[in-house]
Amino acid sequence: MNSKIINSIKQFVIAVLTIVLALAVGAILVRISGNDPAEAYTTLFRGALGSKARISEVLVKMIPLTLMALGMSIAYKAQLWNIGANGQLTIGAILAILPGIYLGLPTVILLPLSLILSVLGGALWCGLAAWLKNCFNANEVITTLMLNYIATYFLAFLVYGPMMDPDGGGFPQSKVLPDAYHLPLFSAQMRIHGGIVVAIIVILMMFFFWRTKLGVKIDLIGQGDKIATYAGVNVKKTVMVAMLISGALCGLAGWNEVYGVQYRLLEGLSSGYGDIATIIALLGGLNPLGIVIASFFFSALLVGGATMQRMTEVPYSVVDIIQGLVIVFVIARTAIHFGWPQKLLRKGKKDA
Amino acid sequence: MLSSIFTVGFLVSLLAGTIRLATPILLPALGQIYTQRAGILNLGVEGTMTIGAVAGFSAAYKTGNLWIGLLSGMFFGMLWSLIMAWLSVTMRANQVIAGIALNILGAGTAVYVYRILFGVQSLPPQVTPFAAVNIPVLSSIPVIGQIFFQHNILVYLSYVMVFVTWFILEKTTFGLKIRAVGEHPRAADSKGISVAGVRYAAVLIGGLYAGAAGAFMSIAYMNLFTESIVSGRGFIAVSVVIFARFMPVRAMWGALLFGFASALQMRLQALGIDMANQLMLMLPYIMTIAALIFASKKAEFPSAYTIPYSRLER
Numbered sequence: 001m002n003s004k005i006i007n008s009i010k011q012f013v014i015a016v017l018t019i020v021l022a023l024a025v026g027a028i029l030v031r032i033s034g035n036d037p038a039e040a041y042t043t044l045f046r047g048a049l050g051s052k053a054r055i056s057e058v059l060v061k062m063i064p065l066t067l068m069a070l071g072m073s074i075a076y077k078a079q080l081w082n083i084g085a086n087g088q089l090t091i092g093a094i095l096a097i098l099p100g101i102y103l104g105l106p107t108v109i110l111l112p113l114s115l116i117l118s119v120l121g122g123a124l125w126c127g128l129a130a131w132l133k134n135c136f137n138a139n140e141v142i143t144t145l146m147l148n149y150i151a152t153y154f155l156a157f158l159v160y161g162p163m164m165d166p167d168g169g170g171f172p173q174s175k176v177l178p179d180a181y182h183l184p185l186f187s188a189q190m191r192i193h194g195g196i197v198v199a200i201i202v203i204l205m206m207f208f209f210w211r212t213k214l215g216v217k218i219d220l221i222g223q224g225d226k227i228a229t230y231a232g233v234n235v236k237k238t239v240m241v242a243m244l245i246s247g248a249l250c251g252l253a254g255w256n257e258v259y260g261v262q263y264r265l266l267e268g269l270s271s272g273y274g275d276i277a278t279i280i281a282l283l284g285g286l287n288p289l290g291i292v293i294a295s296f297f298f299s300a301l302l303v304g305g306a307t308m309q310r311m312t313e314v315p316y317s318v319v320d321i322i323q324g325l326v327i328v329f330v331i332a333r334t335a336i337h338f339g340w341p342q343k344l345l346r347k348g349k350k351d352a
Numbered sequence: 353m354l355s356s357i358f359t360v361g362f363l364v365s366l367l368a369g370t371i372r373l374a375t376p377i378l379l380p381a382l383g384q385i386y387t388q389r390a391g392i393l394n395l396g397v398e399g400t401m402t403i404g405a406v407a408g409f410s411a412a413y414k415t416g417n418l419w420i421g422l423l424s425g426m427f428f429g430m431l432w433s434l435i436m437a438w439l440s441v442t443m444r445a446n447q448v449i450a451g452i453a454l455n456i457l458g459a460g461t462a463v464y465v466y467r468i469l470f471g472v473q474s475l476p477p478q479v480t481p482f483a484a485v486n487i488p489v490l491s492s493i494p495v496i497g498q499i500f501f502q503h504n505i506l507v508y509l510s511y512v513m514v515f516v517t518w519f520i521l522e523k524t525t526f527g528l529k530i531r532a533v534g535e536h537p538r539a540a541d542s543k544g545i546s547v548a549g550v551r552y553a554a555v556l557i558g559g560l561y562a563g564a565a566g567a568f569m570s571i572a573y574m575n576l577f578t579e580s581i582v583s584g585r586g587f588i589a590v591s592v593v594i595f596a597r598f599m600p601v602r603a604m605w606g607a608l609l610f611g612f613a614s615a616l617q618m619r620l621q622a623l624g625i626d627m628a629n630q631l632m633l634m635l636p637y638i639m640t641i642a643a644l645i646f647a648s649k650k651a652e653f654p655s656a657y658t659i660p661y662s663r664l665e666r
Contacts, residue, residue, distance in 0.1 A: 033468055081448045083395075136645040139653075141393065141448050142594055143644065145587060149637045157630035275452055282449060317463035324457025328435070331445040331453065 047307020084144025092251025122251015374611030383561025395451025399458020404566025429563015
């Protein structure tokens with residue numbers, strides 16, 4: 001028990017050091033661009049956490065990023081490299097918005113129904129990759145990547161075609177959801193919305209997930225198919241279940257974006273959250289608490305970075321560089337044998 | 353409406369566009385054939401191309417020489433892929449994660465460098481791109497000439513590289529080593545082939561091609577650099593390689609297929625024809641999955657695909 005706590009503390013300290021190192025490189029880049037690093041980071045910090053409204057913005061970003069990163073963590077624990085989070089979010093969002101726009105149901109029925117549809121949509125899209133893997137041994141990295149594009153173009157097809165808002169002035173977006181369906185806001189001045197309740201429930205569930213039989217099975221597949229088979233785990237079935245849950249959480253993030261933030265479908269809905277979620281999942285050590293902390297950091301970086309770009313002359317690309325560096329440092333750290341699950345970062349799937 | 357599609361002029365511009373638009377997919381795909389054959393999946397091509405695009409554009413703009421631009425793109429593409437080689441071969445990191453990280457880092461770095469070199473300008477700086485080279489005699493053949501023989505020099509060179517790549521991989525010792533390292537690194541090692549050395553080389557060659565393709569985008573196609581200049585072509589190249597089952601000539605057909613889809617979409621858009629363009633653009637991706645099902649069944653992947661090599665592990 002004690003060694004476990006020490007190990008978590010060690011992991012946390014290393015994660016913080018990684019971030020500090022990336023920020024230090026960022027500071028040098030800010031200086032080279034002819035700006036004052038102290039001023040830039042102060043602006044970034046204030047832009048992220050300087051007021052209640054700013055914190056609310058960070059939380060708004062945190063919801064989809066955390067949900068997706070938790071989803072990724074389930075697949076990654078099983079050594080399944082699902083990189084299709086963007087596509088799964090997109091399909092979830094599309095399915096979720098359909099009843100909202102076309103059916104006119106009462107809110108109490110619509111919200112749960114749309115939530116279920118989004119979960120099904122994401123699960124279906126990811127499950128497709130799992131099915132291709134199980135039946136045809138198709139590498140999930142490539143299939144989930146391809147499914148991303150297919151989902152993106154399908155969304156574009158819908159918002160340029162059959163679902164385009166006739167009164168939208170030709171913008172590629174769907175009709176707005178009726179006000180009654182919008183997730184409730186906590187304050188009229190802020191964008192933070194009821195979706196956070198769902199996110200918190202999911203986070204709490206994830207804390208218990210790894211102690212359930214299913215969680216252990218998924219962890220076992222990650223140790224290698226042979227080990228899992230010896231332990232009596234049905235590998236194909238568990239691969240399918242892990243991918244279904246992984247996709248379901250990404251789909252749920254889509255529901256959240258549609259009913260809590262955008263209130264409509266529009267092109268580029270996923271805004272590349274999937275890549276950031278992947279990084280968050282790994283930086284968070286694939287455990288729920290770590291993911292929440294990492295997600296908070298990245299959301300603050302994104303929101304504060306946007307403010308920094310508006311208020312100072314510092315290019316936003318510095319924020320991208322910091323993000324990229326964090327993960328490169330995390331990967332490179334395995335070299336010095338700190339407490340990272342080495343197996344995880346090292347092994348690809350053998351049956352790719 | 354249909355009458356404006358079935359004209360010679362439309363067909364010529366469509367097919368010529370196909371050949372031109374296939375080029376920035378073909379080049380990185382050829383490079384990735386080396387990399388993937390050696391057992392490394394580099395998802396960071398997209399970022400490498402963006403680096404190549406900014407390096408090519410900056411050098412061409414500052415020196416006024418397009419060839420220096422091309423060389424610069426190739427050099428920095430290679431240099432950038434050195435990080436991937438280090439992470440995946442020396443650090444034995446997960447290649448998927450390393451690739452994604454390098455994409456984010458590459459896009460950020462490219463945009464940052466561009467901003468430092470050129471500042472914020474209301475009109476983006478431009479270069480005069482590589483001009484079309486009309487092949488004597490052949491280019492004056494009606495229709496055929498316009499489709500095949502009125503492209504810029506880089507387009508021709510890229511198609512020549514299909515043959516060069518095939519030759520190197522299939523007919524030289526180096527090609528044999530690459531395939532050996534991808535198929536059975538332990539056996540290759542026991543024969544005295546440096547697994548790490550060959551894999552480094554394979555990743556660097558991939559970076560060289562991707563850098564060239566990035567430079568193609570900025571100095572032979574768009575004439576300027578923008579943040580989204582590569583817009584997914586790196587990922588498409590990765591899928592073309594798998595679609596092509598790691599064969600250069602098939603990769604050319606794959607690249608032409610993607611080129612055709614985007615050329616058709618652009619041509620139709622230019623005519624103001626509202627067809628379900630997006631559904632058409634989806635098609636190559638669906639076909640890639642279909643090809644993957646076929647390829648995986650026949651187990652044509654290198655056996656050591658995405659698996660880091662260590663002498664210590666069995």
